[in-house]
Amino acid sequence: MTIKALAFDIFGTIVDWRSSIAREVDRFLAEIGREDVDSFVFARAWRDFYQPRMADCRSGARPYTPLEELIAEALDETLAANGIAPEGLGLGRRIHFVHAWRRLDPWPDVVEGLCLLQARFPLVALSNGNLALTMHLARHGGYRWDAILGAEVAQTYKPLPRPYDQAVDMLSIRPEELCLVAAHEDDLRAARMRGLSTAYLHRPLEFGPDEIHLPEGDWSYSADNLRSLSEELSGQG
Template sequence: MDVGALVFDVFGTVVDWRAGVAREAARLLGPGVDAAAFADAWRARYEPSMQRVRGGERPFVPLDALHRESLPEALAEVGAGPVPDDVAGELVLAWHRLDPWPDAVPGLTRLRRRFVLAPLSNGGVRLLVDLARRGGLPWDLVLGAEVAGHYKPDPQVYDSAPRLLALPPSRVCLVAAHTDDLAAARARGLATAYVHRPAEFGGDPVPPATDPHADLSVGSLEELAAALGC
């Protein structure tokens, strides 16, 4: 692939959202709550909350606001009652405290030798900065939903990357563990690379091993670096 920049989905592709949210939930909610089930219940509200923005039912707000709004329903689903505002705030910040997959930092470090790197995530700017500082993610800049004022898979998010990087869309590659994200990027002319993350949802369901429509399918970011000659 003749690309000059790689942009990355973050939740599930670069960081392990499920383990991180469950870890913080266990700390903040105590042993009476199934922390993994809570993480899954909260994540299940991720897409519906963004769809209300995409569909024009409400103006764009950063992901932290959507997470805060969906928190009471997620707590109720796992039998937890309302929590004080300070605990709710700390739970929202769980999404700022996720750890990278073990291959992420080594792979990104290798890739940065040849390519401009940026997240192209539905996470807000401060969230992405916090993840980078916590995990040592070597981004060159931050792109994504809050920069574009839209949530993926709205085309404006994908279009913003080549525009801001001053590259043709074909020279920007989206790297993601989600085939729907990659399909939306291809529809806007971006190159795509699929990363298999079998443990993203705790092993159930297991995502497909490859994306036959992607330019590359790999099992890690280190494998991606090797495939791109880094």
Template sequence: MTLPKALAFDVFGTVVDWRAGIAAQTAAFLERHLPGTDPAEFADAWRSLYQPAMEECRSGRRPFTLLDELHLETVIQLLEHRGVKTAAIDGRELLDLSHAWRRLQPWADVPAGLAQLRELFPVVTLSNANIALMIAMNRFNGLAWDAILGAEVSRSYKPTAQAYLATAATLCVPPQDLCLVACHHSDLAAARSYGLQTAYIDRPMEYGGAPAPDASYAQQWDWAAADLQELASVFKRHR
């Protein structure tokens, strides 16, 4: 396998631990408004609304809408479904709650591993997150990227072809020279179908130890590693 010329990263799950982060960020709000709610269960329920909200945009039923806005809409939807009258809550509190996705910490291997990979290749995001969200997250957790790309740049949510191919085009590389790094088999399968290289990172605790919902998409990926530091070592051996 020829080495890629750039790496594009999925972020939620691959780079940051969204489940633990959302649970931690929502715990105080839930104690005030939904006492007795398990924050981790709430995180799972909120995440379950992620794909349906993006599908409204992918299908053309609504215009492309930034993920920050979708997060606000879906958390209000979830709270209302659970009996919370969100109209009675200060809008600033709801906005801060929706911005929990801006305050997520990376997995333990990521800071060192990402730095090692940046010595080898340009590293960019290929995330469904919008740019303001990613900037806020990076300032919160200290991660550094060569560029923030993905849905807002392509104006399309993964797994559409545009989401992947626009990222390659922005970097001025053909799809086969761009490698998607992700822990989600479905994301990697879509990237492969559009000609990108693929690198799988195992994140067994993304769902708190529960099986990943996209295991049926698993294949023999071009590259694979237990974490980003090991991935850097794999690439170095092939130089």
């Protein structure tokens, strides 16, 4: 098996959404005088409120809707749950807050690690984030994809098959020649079902500081950071 390209999950795998969002939430809550709300709980609730919306898009109960729209709806829901009326905030401030998801910081190994890997492999974003979100995240973080695929280009959310199949198809390679790199096993399982190779990237803080998570699956590759992954893939590409 020869790997010819790598595809990457983004949220949790490349960027540390949890502490980045909590930081922006802190700033926002201070601005509106609501320091009583816990910023990590707010961040978690925000994410929890957009998940069922994605599920509705997956099931067909709702047509595909770009992630940033779901994030904006979920923000209003999170605000309301904390007794904050969204309308009172002004559209500009709400857009800026929704765009906090474009300003998530990469994990510390990402810029160097992607650079090492990119010298040998085309690197493709394969995220549930819409294209603009994924693109701005990369510009914010100081790295760059060779191409952005994923939910918006496929018009459907992972782990449904189409984003994986479309990436293989558009890269004009065979499924096993594309390796998905992800910190979440449900994503890797879905990729493997479509014939892709898999690399589990261990992100111990992705599930919060208190939740210990060890991989259960038997993945093609497994690494603690992107430099190690690059070494594991030596001889490939």
